[in-house]
Amino acid sequence: MGAPFPSFITTLPGVWQGGAWAQAQAQAPALATGHALLDAQLPGGGWPLGSMSELLLAPHARHEWTLVLPALSALLAAKPGRAVLVAPPLEPFMPALQAAGVPVQRVCSVRPAGPGAKMAADMAAAWACEQALACRDVCAVLAWLPQVGTPSLRRLQLAAARHRQLLWVVRPERARQQASPAPLRLWLQAQGDMLLVHIFKRRGLPLAHPVAVPARGPLLAATLQAQAQRRQQAQAAAWGMSARTPQEVSDALACLALAAH
DSSP states (O other): OOOOOOHHHHTSTTOOOTTOHHHHHHHOOEEOOSOHHHHTTSGGGSEETTEEEEEEEOTTOOTHHHHHHHHHHHHHHHSOOEEEEESOSSOOOHHHHHHTTOOGGGEEEEOOOOOSSHHHHHHHHHHHHHHHHTOTTEEEEEEEOTTOOHHHHHHHHHHHHHHTOEEEEEEEGGGGGSOOOOSEEEEEEEETTEEEEEEEEOSSSOOSSOEEEESSOHHHHHHHHHHHHHHHHHHHHHTTOTTSOHHHHHHHHHHHHHHHO
16 A cells, blocks of 8 residues: 655645545535436535536437536526537527526527637637636536547636636547546436436546436426427418317327328
8 A cells, every 4th residue: 555645735626535535525516416316426416616527428419418407507597697508519409498497598609610620629619618717707618529638628627627617528428438637527328218327437436336317307308398299289280180189189190190101
């Protein structure tokens, strides 16, 4: 067994010992995720403030919104400022954000124009993240950086710590094999109606088993259902079936779809 660290090292900001779970829980400033089972496994009981949280996803998966929306809504309700989305792969669906309690007028989407290869675009996006973290009017940053390098991640972690900001970085699941300066790293894996959250890096002891949370929050599910009903009503009106019950409309449209094949 090696010699213990000198006391002055363990008192430096950002330095923690792997077995100091109780200390990490007590000292880490955090924002509740909105998922009680997940909060119970995170130092401080939620998303760490002043550091980077890394979310790793399968290609084309969009499960990051399941985890960040409750906290983003609570944060924007509690304090002034804006949330900045950097290089989102798809245009944010504002009605769903609004239904989840996020004031969409305070959400800013930034798409840096990175010339050349994807790596250059990620570098431009990482630079935009740094600028957003330094802005007084910004209280949270959510960035999609699939090919960002370790030096850029290190700068983002330092910027989040310096400005005491909330920062989420979304990367592909293959990046879990790579080292990262993020104090919190989560791998998100869909399984039916649940989302398995693997906490494979945190301040404290490792977590052997994933935490299961609903893949869709109740507000988002209600919004999607309402949209489906509106589309169904529009189709019914086009086919002259607006006087029928919703179930009759659904059955008739299903029969029309089968007949079209």
